Amino acid sequence: MNERISGLMPGVLARAYRMLGSGDEAQDVVQESLLIAFSRLDQLRDVGSFSAWLNAIVVSQCHRQLRVRGREISLESLGLYEPIASKSFDPSLSYESTCFRVAANDAILQLAPTLREVCQLYFESGYSVAEIAEVLSLKQGTVRKHLHTAKPLLADMLAAHMGEPAIKVGYLPISDHLLGMVAHRLNMGRNFRIHMKRFLSWSALASALRRGTINTAFIMAPLAMQLCNSGTPLKYIMDGHHDGSALTASSEKLQGKLVGVPGPFSTHRVLLGKLAMDQPGNWGNVGTADTNPSYVINSLKRQIIDAFFCAEPWSTKCVSEGGADVQIRSKDISPGHICCVVAVREDFSSAHPELVNDYVRTLYQARDKIYTDSDYCAATQAEYTGVPRELAARIIEEDIVTFDDLSPDRGRMDEFMQLALASGVLSSSCDLDEFVCDDFS
Incomplete structure (x- = not known):
């Protein structure tokens, strides 16, 4: 099959x-x-x-x-802001959100016809510049010019519906991103505005970061570098964690077998490439299939894949359910390796440096909380990911994921990038002078 x-x-x-x-x-x-x-x-x-x-x-x-x-409505540069109402499970939130969308639609309708048509396709229907140019028989440069003209006009008309700038953070429901979950929970109800957006796949998170619907993300380092190489200016401002992944299978013999990995630009492909170079007899003939982390256990049970290599808590959960064992952990392949980093869009960090600095500060507070209050952090992970609290506690208490030495490190990133190039995950080097940023550490 x-x-x-x-x-x-x-x-x-x-x-x-x-x-x-x-x-x-x-x-x-x-x-x-x-x-x-x-x-x-x-x-x-x-x-x-x-x-x-x-x-x-x-x-x-x-x-x-x-x-x-x-x-969907994506107001791109306007999306740097949240509606004034705070995020909570409250009927007023839905009302505020509806009011904002109605106001946005009304604002677009007030534009000149040439601008209105482009904005409706771009903001309301999600068409790309190239698609709009084709639909309206315009040059792409003309479409971009119309959007550039319309954005400040829309911002002025929607000023009454916008609150303070917010840092919008993308994450996946994995233990590697516990730092962001704890930071968000610690700051609930405070003036500091953090908006967390949960994704189920790396490709969806990367797409949102590229489009600017989120401005910050916990993202695998190779994927962040690939985004930079393809034209999305990002700043690597902090390590999100170290270690934390495991290769899990029902059989010890994986030669010729299919291993599910999170995506083409994943840390896990880099580490599998290192294994193949270090131990070609054992790992030189292992196939890979891109599999979203949330689906790996189901895919393994249905024999779509023979094993999976991804972040916790999925390995621990799979083993606890029986029928599979951890074959090797990422820390055994490359101790203390870079995996997920905190990356922020350069346009956002330039416009709101104090906000980014505040966020980094609260991430370090979250790191301290992880080391001093494992019960609180296990409950947080359960709340943000849906995994059982006892499972989350086991991962924290056994130090499967580590949070030491999180400052951005150019040498460490360069070493990892060379592995990514050698394994074929990256086809070209990332400009680390532009990518690595220690302004907020």
């Missing part, structure tokens, strides 16, 4: 890309479609029609994604 799926992947990915126009979204939709297909295999009467069935699911999920995209 694995061979059959591998043969189908190029076709379904191409179909999803044609419908969505985004490689990141296409990857997410195909991954979700595979999970749906395998969870409903009992409904498939003819195994020979699996290909057509999977394609039908992919098309259905693409249409669903397009409907969701159509409801």
Whole structure:
């Protein structure tokens, strides 16, 4: 079945890309479609029609994604701000959010027709500059000029609906990002504005950071460097953690087997590349498949993959459920290795240096909290990720993820980058003079 799926992947990915126009979204939709297909295999009467069935699911999920995209509004540079109402589980929050969107739509309608049409497609429907140019038969430069003209006009019209600047932080529900979760919880109800945005896949987080719908992220170092190389100016301001991942499988023999990893620009591909270079006899013939961390246990159980290499708590959870064991931990491959870093968009850090400085300060306070109050931090991880509290406590108490020496380190990053280049995860070096930033440490 694995061979059959591998043969189908190029076709379904191409179909999803044609419908969505985004490689990141296409990857997410195909991954979700595979999970749906395998969870409903009992409904498939003819195994020979699996290909057509999977394609039908992919098309259905693409249409669903397009409907969701159509409801989104991304005010990009205006998105550096939050509505004045504080974030809480309160009916007034929904009301404030609705009022802001209505005001934004009204503001766009007040623009000159040439600006209005471009802004409706860009902000309300989520079209790219290239797509708008094609739809409206304009040059891309003209579209950009219209957007540049419209943004300050919209900002003026929406000034009454905006509060103080907010730092918008993307994270995944993994133990590696505990620092951000604890920092957010420690600052709830205070004037310091932190808005956490949870993602289920690295590709979705990277896409949001690239578009500017978030301005800061806990992100794998190779992925952050790849974003920089492809034109998204980021500053690496702090390590998010060290160590913390494990390769988990039901069999010790992995030669020729398929290992799920978080994505093409993952720390885990770098470490597997190091293993292949150091021990070619044991690790030189291991295949990889991009698998979202939240889906790895289910994918392993359904034999879509033979093993997975990703961040906690998924390894500990999988082992506790039986049927799999940790084969090797990332710290045994490269002790104290860089994995996730805190990266901030350069435009945001330049515009709001004090806000970024305050955030770094509270991250260090969160680090101290992790070392002094494991119960509080286990409860925090349970709240932000949904994993059982006792599972989170075990990961913290056993120091599976470490939080020492978090200041940005150019030498350490350069060493890791060389591994990423040698393993083929990165095709070109990142400009570390631009990427590494110790202004906020």
